[in-house]
Amino acid sequence: MEWKPDKVNDLPLYKQISNYLESCILNGEWPSGSRLPSERNLAKTFRVNRSTINSAFEELKSSGLVQSIVGVGTVVSKNVWENDQNRTPNWDRFVKEGFYLSNNPINQMIYQLIQTEEKIINFGIGELHADLLPMKLMENVHRSMKLDGDLGYQHIQGNIKLREVISTHMKQYRNITASASSILITSGAQQAIHLIIQCLLCPGDSVANENPSYAYSLPIFHSDGLNTHFLDVQDEGIDPEQIIDLYKKHRIKMIFLNPIHQNPTGTTLNLERRKKVMEICNKYGIAIIEDDPYSLLTYDDEKMYSLKSMDTNGLVLYISSLSKIISSGLRIGWISGPQPVIQRLADVKQQIDFGHSNFSQWYATALLESPYFNEHIIELRRGLKNKRDLIVEAFKHELHQDIRFIVPNGGIHLWCESNHKTINDQLLFNDAIKRGVIFAPGNTLGSQHNFFRFTYSRPEMNTIANGIHRFAEALKASIKK
Amino acid sequence: MEWKPDKVNDLPLYKQISNYLESCILNGEWPSGSRLPSERNLAKTFRVNRSTINSAFEELKSSGLVQSIVGVGTVVSKNVWENDQNRTPNWDRFVKEGFYLSNNPINQMIYQLIQTEEKIINFGIGELHADLLPMKLMENVHRSMKLDGDLGYQHIQGNIKLREVISTHMKQYRNITASASSILITSGAQQAIHLIIQCLLCPGDSVANENPSYAYSLPIFHSDGLNTHFLDVQDEGIDPEQIIDLYKKHRIKMIFLNPIHQNPTGTTLNLERRKKVMEICNKYGIAIIEDDPYSLLTYDDEKMYSLKSMDTNGLVLYISSLSKIISSGLRIGWISGPQPVIQRLADVKQQIDFGHSNFSQWYATALLESPYFNEHIIELRRGLKNKRDLIVEAFKHELHQDIRFIVPNGGIHLWCESNHKTINDQLLFNDAIKRGVIFAPGNTLGSQHNFFRFTYSRPEMNTIANGIHRFAEALKASIKK
Numbered sequence: 015m016e017w018k019p020d021k022v023n024d025l026p027l028y029k030q031i032s033n034y035l036e037s038c039i040l041n042g043e044w045p046s047g048s049r050l051p052s053e054r055n056l057a058k059t060f061r062v063n064r065s066t067i068n069s070a071f072e073e074l075k076s077s078g079l080v081q082s083i084v085g086v087g088t089v090v091s092k093n094v095w096e097n098d099q100n101r102t103p104n105w106d107r108f109v110k111e112g113f114y115l116s117n118n119p120i121n122q123m124i125y126q127l128i129q130t131e132e133k134i135i136n137f138g139i140g141e142l143h144a145d146l147l148p149m150k151l152m153e154n155v156h157r158s159m160k161l162d163g164d165l166g167y168q169h170i171q172g173n174i175k176l177r178e179v180i181s182t183h184m185k186q187y188r189n190i191t192a193s194a195s196s197i198l199i200t201s202g203a204q205q206a207i208h209l210i211i212q213c214l215l216c217p218g219d220s221v222a223n224e225n226p227s228y229a230y231s232l233p234i235f236h237s238d239g240l241n242t243h244f245l246d247v248q249d250e251g252i253d254p255e256q257i258i259d260l261y262k263k264h265r266i267k268m269i270f271l272n273p274i275h276q277n278p279t280g281t282t283l284n285l286e287r288r289k290k291v292m293e294i295c296n297k298y299g300i301a302i303i304e305d306d307p308y309s310l311l312t313y314d315d316e317k318m319y320s321l322k323s324m325d326t327n328g329l330v331l332y333i334s335s336l337s338k339i340i341s342s343g344l345r346i347g348w349i350s351g352p353q354p355v356i357q358r359l360a361d362v363k364q365q366i367d368f369g370h371s372n373f374s375q376w377y378a379t380a381l382l383e384s385p386y387f388n389e390h391i392i393e394l395r396r397g398l399k400n401k402r403d404l405i406v407e408a409f410k411h412e413l414h415q416d417i418r419f420i421v422p423n424g425g426i427h428l429w430c431e432s433n434h435k436t437i438n439d440q441l442l443f444n445d446a447i448k449r450g451v452i453f454a455p456g457n458t459l460g461s462q463h464n465f466f467r468f469t470y471s472r473p474e475m476n477t478i479a480n481g482i483h484r485f486a487e488a489l490k491a492s493i494k495k
Numbered sequence: 496m497e498w499k500p501d502k503v504n505d506l507p508l509y510k511q512i513s514n515y516l517e518s519c520i521l522n523g524e525w526p527s528g529s530r531l532p533s534e535r536n537l538a539k540t541f542r543v544n545r546s547t548i549n550s551a552f553e554e555l556k557s558s559g560l561v562q563s564i565v566g567v568g569t570v571v572s573k574n575v576w577e578n579d580q581n582r583t584p585n586w587d588r589f590v591k592e593g594f595y596l597s598n599n600p601i602n603q604m605i606y607q608l609i610q611t612e613e614k615i616i617n618f619g620i621g622e623l624h625a626d627l628l629p630m631k632l633m634e635n636v637h638r639s640m641k642l643d644g645d646l647g648y649q650h651i652q653g654n655i656k657l658r659e660v661i662s663t664h665m666k667q668y669r670n671i672t673a674s675a676s677s678i679l680i681t682s683g684a685q686q687a688i689h690l691i692i693q694c695l696l697c698p699g700d701s702v703a704n705e706n707p708s709y710a711y712s713l714p715i716f717h718s719d720g721l722n723t724h725f726l727d728v729q730d731e732g733i734d735p736e737q738i739i740d741l742y743k744k745h746r747i748k749m750i751f752l753n754p755i756h757q758n759p760t761g762t763t764l765n766l767e768r769r770k771k772v773m774e775i776c777n778k779y780g781i782a783i784i785e786d787d788p789y790s791l792l793t794y795d796d797e798k799m800y801s802l803k804s805m806d807t808n809g810l811v812l813y814i815s816s817l818s819k820i821i822s823s824g825l826r827i828g829w830i831s832g833p834q835p836v837i838q839r840l841a842d843v844k845q846q847i848d849f850g851h852s853n854f855s856q857w858y859a860t861a862l863l864e865s866p867y868f869n870e871h872i873i874e875l876r877r878g879l880k881n882k883r884d885l886i887v888e889a890f891k892h893e894l895h896q897d898i899r900f901i902v903p904n905g906g907i908h909l910w911c912e913s914n915h916k917t918i919n920d921q922l923l924f925n926d927a928i929k930r931g932v933i934f935a936p937g938n939t940l941g942s943q944h945n946f947f948r949f950t951y952s953r954p955e956m957n958t959i960a961n962g963i964h965r966f967a968e969a970l971k972a973s974i975k976k
Binding site (some may be wrong): 164167238 | 502518519525526581583584586592595598620622634645676681682686694695714777779806822824826832839845848851976
C-alpha cells in the first residue's frame with residue numbers, strides 16, 4: 015500500500031484515510047467480506063498514530079461500509095452492494111489455494127523492507143549496496159548504448175549475444191567450457207532453481223539440500239510433492255559420505271549445492287571434498303544442481319573452481335547470476351548444462367514469461383564485454399573485504415563473549431551463533447527492527463535457533479559498526495529476559 | 496544451437512562440425528547415452544548439406560564418440576568415459592517429467608523462428624514489427640534517462656513509480672480506477688496468467704476459456720490438475736448464457752476472457768453481452784480473468800471499455816501489458832484486482848523470480864509518462880489499420896473464393912477459414928514455411944482444422960502482399976492434393 019496521507023493538506027488525516035479506503039472498497043480492491051489490514055499495520059503503512067486509523071475506521075463504520083466482527087477484525091460489509099443477490103468470488107479461498115506455499119512470515123517482512131527507510135540498517139537482503147556497484151561503468155555503457163537492437167521477443171534461451179558473452183566469461187573467469195547453446199538466461203538464480211524443480215522433478219522424487227541453505231528458505235522445497243533431505247554444512251562444507259547415505263536410504267535423484275562461500279554459512283567445500291562429491295554423484299548417477307553466485311568474490315588470490323569446471327560427464331546443472339557481481343536489479347542469471355535439459359527448461363520458460371527483458375540483456379552484455387569489467391571485480395572484492403573487516407571488528411568489539419562466527423574469506427555473508435541458548439529468535443528479530451537493524455534469523459535458513467546471517471554487502475560502509483551495535487543491544491536485552 | 500561452421504575457414508566444414516560436436520560431448524553438453532539431433536535438423540541448424548553432417552557423424556563414429564542405433568538415431572557412446580562404472584544422471588527421464596507439459600510442436604517451431612531469417616515473412620508471432628514501435632520516443636527516453644535510480648531488488652509488487660504511472664494510465668486510457676497498491680508488475684500477460692493459475696487454483700478446479708483463444712495454446716490449461724471447459728467465440732464474442740450452463744454442469748470457478756479484439760478471432764464482445772457477463776458472474780460468484788492487451792488499438796473512435804471498467808465488486812482480475820502497445824521486448828505486463836489477491840500473487844512472484852528488471856521498469860515508466868505517448872498510440876492505430884487494409888486487400892486479391900474472414904476493427908490479428916475442408920493443416924504449415932511464410936494454424940488455438948491466424952502487425956508493410964501470395968500458393972497446392 016503505497017498511498018500516504020498528505021500531512022500539509024487541510025483535510026484531517028483520518029478523513030483522508032477514510033476517503034482513500036472508501037475508494038478502494040468501491041473499486042473492488044477490498045471486496046465485500048474481505049478483512050481490512052489491522053489498525054496497527056495501517057498505522058505503520060500510513061505513518062500515522064493508531065488513533066487516527068481508529069477514527070478513519072469509525073467514519074467507515076458510520077457510513078455502513080465496514081463492520082467490526084469480534085475475533086476477525088474490520089470487514090467490508092456485505093450490504094454495500096445495491097443488489098443483495100450478488101456474490102463476490104470467494105477470493106479468500108482462492109488466496110489460500112494453489113500450488114505455491116506462502117513465504118515464511120519473517121521473510122515476507124524482510125522483503126517488505128527491501129527498500130528500507132534510511133534509518134534502518136539492513137543486513138537481511140542478499141545483495142550489494144550501491145557503493146559496491148560499477149556505477150561509472152554502467153553510465154558509460156548507458157551513454158554508448160544505441161537502441162537499435164531487436165525490440166521484440168528474443169530466442170527462447172535468451173539473447174544470443176549475451177549467451178555468447180557469458181560463454182566467454184565462464185571460460186575466462188570460471189574455467190568452464192560451455193557453448194552458447196547450452197546456456198539459458200533466467201531471471202536471476204531464483205528462477206533457475208524454480209524452473210529446474212518444476213520441469214525436471216515430479217511428486218514423490220527425493221532430493222537433498224544443504225542445511226542451512228538459502229534453498230531452505232524457498233517454500234518450493236517444502237511443498238507437498240517433493241521429499242527434501244538434508245546435507246549438514248560443516249566448516250569445510252558438506253560431508254560427501256552423507257550423499258551416499260541419503261542415496262541408499264531415499265534414492266535421492268538430485269542434490270542442490272552452493273559449494274563456494276555458501277549462503278548463509280560463508281564456508282567453502284574444500285577441493286578434496288569437491289572431488290569426492292563428483293566421484294560419488296558419478297557413481298550413483300545423482301544430478302548436481304550447483305548454485306554458484308559467489309566464486310568470483312574470493313578475497314585472496316586463490317581461484318575457486320566450481321564442480322562444473324570438473325564436470326566432463328554432464329553431471330552438473332550450473333547456475334550463476336550477475337546479481338552479486340554487478341547488480342540484482344538487472345535480474346540476469348543463467349543455467350548451463352546438457353543441451354536437451356536446457357531446451358526443456360527454455361520451452362517452459364517461454365510458457366511462463368516469454369523470456370527476459372531485452373533492455374537488461376543489452377546492459378548485461380555490454381557490462382560483461384567491457385574492458386573495465388575485470389577492474390570492477392577487483393574493486394568489488396576489495397570493497398567486500400573492507401566490509402567484512404568492519405563487521406568482524408564490530409562483532410569482536412560489541413559481542414566478543416556472546417557470539418561465535420567463522421570469518422568468511424569471500425562472498426557476502428557472515429554467519430554467527432549466539433552462546434546464549436535461551437533466546438527467542440522471533441522476539442529478538444522484532445526488537446532489532448525496532449532498534450533499526452535487520453538480519454536473517456537462522457531458522458528461516460534451516461538452522462536451529464540461535465543462529466543469524468548478516469549480509470555485510472548490503473549496508474553502507476559507515477553504518478556497519480552502528481548496525482552491529484544496535485544488534486548487540488537487542489541481543490543483550492533478549493539475554494536478560 | 497547457435498554455433499555455425501565458418502565457410503571461409505581452411506578446415507573442411509564437416510571437420511569443423513565434428514570438432515564442435517566433439518567438444519560439446521566432452522563438456523557434457525551431450526552426455527553419454529543422449530541422442531544427437533537428426534542429420535536433417537543439424538543440416539538446417541548449421542546451414543550445410545545433409546551429406547556434410549553425415550561425414551561429420553562418420554568422423555565421430557570412427558573415434559568411438561557416438562554410435563548409430565537402429566530406430567533411435569545417433570547416440571553418444573557409453574564408453575567414452577574412462578571409468579565404466581560412472582553413471583550419467585538419467586537426464587532423459589528428468590526431461591520427460593515435471594509439472595509442465597511441453598509446448599505444442601508447431602508452437603515450438605514458431606518460437607524457434609521468432610528471429611526470422613529475412614526471407615521468411617512471419618505472421619505467426621503476436622507482436623509489433625519495429626516499423627510500429629515508438630523508436631524516436633524511446634531514443635529520447637534513453638538519452639534523457641539517468642542511471643541514478645535504485646539498482647537493487649524492488650518492492651515485490653514492482654517499482655512503485657511504474658505502478659503509479661500505470662494507475663494513472665488506466666484511469667486516463669481505460670476508465671479503470673485502481674490504486675498502485677492493487678497492481679502487480681509481471682513479465683508480460685503471459686506470466687500474469689501463469690501466476691493466477693498456479694496461485695489461485697488447485698487440482699480439480701473447473702475453469703472456462705474462450706474457444707478459440709490464445710489461452711488454449713498454453714499447455715498449463717491442459718495439465719492434469721485443471722478441468723478446462725470452453726465458451727465458443729462467435730462473431731460478437733462468447734454467449735453469456737453458456738457461462739450459466741458451464742456453472743451448472745461443472746461449477747466453474749473462474750473464466751478467462753479476452754473481450755476486446757480477441758486473439759485469435761479479432762472479435763469484440765458487444766456492450767450488451769459484456770454487461771450480461773458481469774451480471775451472471777456477479778450472480779454466481781464466478782471470478783473473471785480479463786486479458787486486455789488490445790483495447791487501446793481500436794481503429795475507429797469508439798472507446799472500448801473493459802469488463803474491469805464496469806467492476807465495482809472486485810469480480811475481475813485485469814491483465815494487460817505494454818507488449819502490443821510499445822514493445823514486447825520490455826516484458827512489462829500487470830495484474831490489477833483485489834489487494835489480498837495481488838499480495839498473494841506478489842509473494843509467489845518473489846519466490847519464482849524475485850521481481851522484474853529495474854531497467855525495463857524505468858523505460859516503461861518514462862514511456863508511459865511521456866507527453867508523446869498519446870501521439871504514439873494514434874500513430875500505432877493508423878499503422879495497424881494500414882496493415883489491416885493491406886492484408887484484407889491481399890486476401891481478397893489472392894483467395895477471394897477460397898477463404899472467409901471477419902475484417903477486424905482493432906487489434907493485430909486476422910482470423911480466416913478456408914472453404915476447402917480437406918486440407919491437412921500440418922502439411923500446409925510445413926509447405927508454407929518452405930515457401931517463406933509463417934502463420935498460426937487454428938488448431939493450436941483450439942479451433943477445428945481449416946482455420947488460420949495471421950498476425951499482420953508482425954511483418955513489414957511492404958512484405959504483407961507477398962506473404963499472402965506465398966500462403967495462397969501453399970493453400971492452392973494443398974487443395975489440389
